[in-house]
Amino acid sequence: MAAVLIRLKLTILRRSLGRDTSRLISFVFGLVAGAMVCLGSILATAGLRSGSVADASGAVAALATVTMLWMVTPLMMAGVDSSLDTAAFSLLPLGARRLIPGLTLAAFVGIPGAVTAVFALDQIAVWSRSVPATLAAIVAGLLGAATCVVLSRVVTSLIARSMWRRRARFLVTLVLPVVYLVPLMLDQVLQRGHSSLEASAVRPAAGIAGWTPFGWAWAVPWEVARGAYAGAAVHLALAVALLVVLAVLWERVLDVELTTTAPRQVGTVHASRARSGRSGPLAAIARRRLLGWRRDPRLTMQAVTLVAVSLIPAVPALFGPGHQDGPSGLVPLVLSASMAGVLMANDLAYDGTAWWLQVAAGVPGWVDRAGRVLAIGVSVLAFDVLVSIVQVAFGTRTAWLAVSGPLLSALLIALGMGAALGAMDPGTAARRGPNPFAGSAGGGARGCLTALVMFGVPVFLVAPVIVGAVLAGHSTLLQCLVLTAGALWGAGGLVVGIWWGGRILDRGAPEMLGKLRTFG
Amino acid sequence: MQHAVVFDGLFKTFGGRVAVDRLSLQIPVGSVYGVLGPNGAGKTTSMLMASGLLRPDAGRVEVLGRDVWADPVAAKALFGVAPDGLRLFDSLSAQELLRFVGELRSMPGPVIAERATELLHVLGLADAANVVVADFSAGMTKKIGLACAMLHAPRVLILDEPFESVDPVSAQTMRSVLSRYVAGGGTVVMSSHVMELVEAVCDHVAVIVRGRPLAAGRTADVRGGMSLHERFLQLAGVGTNELGSGLQWLQS
Incomplete structure (x- = not known):
């Protein structure tokens, strides 16, 4: 045997x-x-x-x-x-x-x-x-x-x-x-x-x-x-x-x-009330993606990993002496921004062939990108705000305004890059099925390459904002200016990413669907 | 006569192997058109190409005069599709899935809610409205797939193996839903290899073998006096006693 x-x-x-x-x-x-x-x-x-x-x-x-x-x-x-x-x-x-x-x-x-x-x-x-x-x-x-x-x-x-x-x-x-x-x-x-x-x-x-x-x-x-x-x-x-x-x-x-073949016990769910709120394809895609954090164990794992990996390097700073206001307090925010980009780049792989529903409905590519960016971006931003509040409360971060510009632009640019990259290649995801840790269908090299690009390139793109933040020094007015400029710069990157990714999907939706077949 | 769907010289190869070989079919408005063929004949490939989910190497598909590949947005509004072998967003409940599909097509909320409730009721899925689609049986999944395809009241339905693994009771339900749909002016194109069902449901059939249509037209004309089953075997070139004297060891 x-x-x-x-x-x-x-x-x-x-x-x-x-x-x-x-x-x-x-x-x-x-x-x-x-x-x-x-x-x-x-x-x-x-x-x-x-x-x-x-x-x-x-x-x-x-x-x-x-x-x-x-x-x-x-x-x-x-x-x-x-x-x-x-x-x-x-x-x-x-x-x-x-x-x-x-x-x-x-x-x-x-x-x-x-x-x-x-x-x-x-x-x-x-x-x-x-x-x-x-x-x-x-x-x-x-x-x-x-x-x-x-x-x-x-x-x-x-x-x-x-x-x-x-x-x-x-x-x-x-x-x-x-x-x-x-x-x-x-x-x-x-x-x-x-x-x-x-x-x-x-x-x-x-x-x-x-x-x-x-x-x-x-x-x-x-x-x-x-x-x-x-x-x-x-x-x-x-x-x-x-x-x-x-x-x-x-x-x-x-x-x-x-x-036992399929130990699935998702069962009955409480239907989300048919709210009269925003509807339409963009809101629908964002809402479904937000629900995924709870319903898809693989995405739950991703969320847990994002929170844990971002927080761990910052834990000693909260308790250790001499870490007040140290750069390690910013690590969770920088890491979560990069990981948001990675999530965005891999998001289609988690949909698998179910994505055909969007293709058959003729949903424009940019709507797909924007809906996902909205869901992931809001989730990560909520995490970042929470971390910042805790840090300010613990007194481990006082200079929040000065760093907000670079951080915000980093998050937006990472999401934009993820939107474009994710439209070229579906990325990697654990196989569907009883084991959310099972071998990825996309192969490790592709995943490593995506991570490398997502962790590296945003640093270059955010560099001007970082320079601005350093030059602004302690002036509150200048810091506010840098924050505004950083937000605009990041938003620009995000829009370009969504537009570009959308165009790729519009041209090659059936080809993307073919690639998604490997994920089941 | 106007045609609901026109396949015009569709051609597709996979790694050098020809899956669909210059397939041309005209599907009349108001018909239930069955596409028959043995396994690997190219039925699913043709259905995917007709519904804008798989790009053909050559050829065109028109739905009510709109070219699916040149003008996809306009064409996709006119037809609904239920492919075989592609997943649904199965972490959603049946109701949530229908709402999602309706919103993808920019339908107003109250209309989606009303139609979803009615579809779930008619298809016998009302009790499962809040059950996650991942927990559905194969037959239930087929039915919710049909509901997704019909939600936006399309004028043409493209269904790949709609009766596969559906029990007789559910099949009867689906048949009556489809016949009401056709009575209201709709057209159905479906692939299948359940001969009895096709014979009972479809007024037109095409038999495809190795990506080519060997016979197409009114069901009675294609049958030519035989049962559809016999005619199909004859066209597919299969005799009834091909085994000869093999598999002796299986006899106990």
Whole structure:
């Protein structure tokens, strides 16, 4: 069975690369990046192997981080999860127990899996100081690598399933940002460990990481190497218990997945009252898109990611000393502007072929663009205003007027660029279906390119406004002028983007519909 | 006689494979016109090209004298379409979807509300008005698709496989809705491979095989004394006993 699944994974990988050049490019980039990470790991191994046990304990913290990334990454980046779709096996007379070993091994076919396997081998080299430590490292490598895969599968499956139940989805959207905070916290712990630059300071970091569930397995050889056999035994017991619990959970979840095809429970909704307010195509498109934040789990995930990713860098500024009025307070607003552009560029992919309704109704392209810009822009602007109010209330931002011009023009220009870019290419979205984290249909390279353009180009376009804001200094009058000019400049960019994107859609709506077919 | 829809030399290839091969059809006003063909004959491709959703490589489509590809906005106001295999905005409820579709066509709110309620009632979807379309069965999805196509009271309906996976009761409902529509001066073009339904519903048929029409005209003329089923198999070039003595292992 394992061999069949691995062969299947290889075949799928080969086919998807052969069919789509953008996927091939993204795979090559991934391969280069993976190779570089492996090289770094091997070099580090050589260093750690000759160093003291305390030095080498850094490996425990690093591998705990890797394990955690296996859990967090598929949740944060929709579409990177390329695991075999278990729903496809539901027609075969196979139980979860027969599939699990094969699915686990198949997860190592692919760049993240291969890199993790290299890490697991490297740590064996790091701990090969004595026979007991080497044996412990081999066991730890097997346990740790398996934990990575099983943990990631269990967490994504559980969350994916709950996303289709409305009440659970609400809970998940509350809990997920906390999950995003975990890497940040670990990073803080590690930084505090490294900041003193003393070898002895690394040990607490390893100790802390080793006692988190992510590090239980990886800490075993470290404990053996420093002679703490009791600690090693406890770590080993915990690691085995964790893997067993996860495996049992996975078996349960998988058995349910194999017997239910579409776990959709969206159900009855309260019809939005037939308000007499604005109607017409533009308002209809904007209203439907706003509803999407709530109704489409994939878009809910996007909204959560936007809020969490924008806020996380600013959290320390709220509490940390010496961060008053620092530039980090502006990070949420800058990030949310760029991400609004990315959302706009990818928006058609989320519609998929349903977009035909607009084509059949003969809706002009600019109306489509403007409706979406309105919905996304208003949402992001509301978030920005809320963040600003909190910052002013906490006293972490006083110079709000001076930065408002550049920020507003950045948001408008990013949306305009997204409107134009999104009309040329539908972008990427997670596949429709029970798993909102499932592999994207558009390929990673295209998504990365869009993000790169959306994060980079607006900076150049906003530069004149930034220069103006700097020149305005502390004069309130000049700051007001810059704000007005920035708003006009941004609005100009937005109008050009909407007009341009609309023209592209008007000319090539059927061709766009053809591209959208890949998204179902 | 004026024609509701004219297919004029439609041609489409996909990666070198010809899907629709210079297809020309004239669909009279007030007819229910069935486009028949085996799987892969080019029915769906023709329907998509006729409704402005797939650009033909060559050829023209006119709906009531308006060229669908040269003057899309004017043409799209005249017909309604229910394609097969394309999704609906299924995170909306049935009522919300109809309201959305009506607003896309700039219809006034009260008119949309009145027509949506009536359509949902007539099609037996009144109880599901507030259910999200994603939760609809295949048959219900077909019916809400028909409602979306009819909402703006078009003069021509282009329906791709409207009776696919629809149960007999719902099929009867849809048939009576369509016949009332045609009695009121509307024209229906539909593709199908359910011969009995086509024979009962359509007054005109065309049989397409490999993207070309092999027969077209009044249903009685095309049948030529046989049942439509037999005539269709004859045109498609399929014998009844092609298997010979294969599949011996299946006999228990």
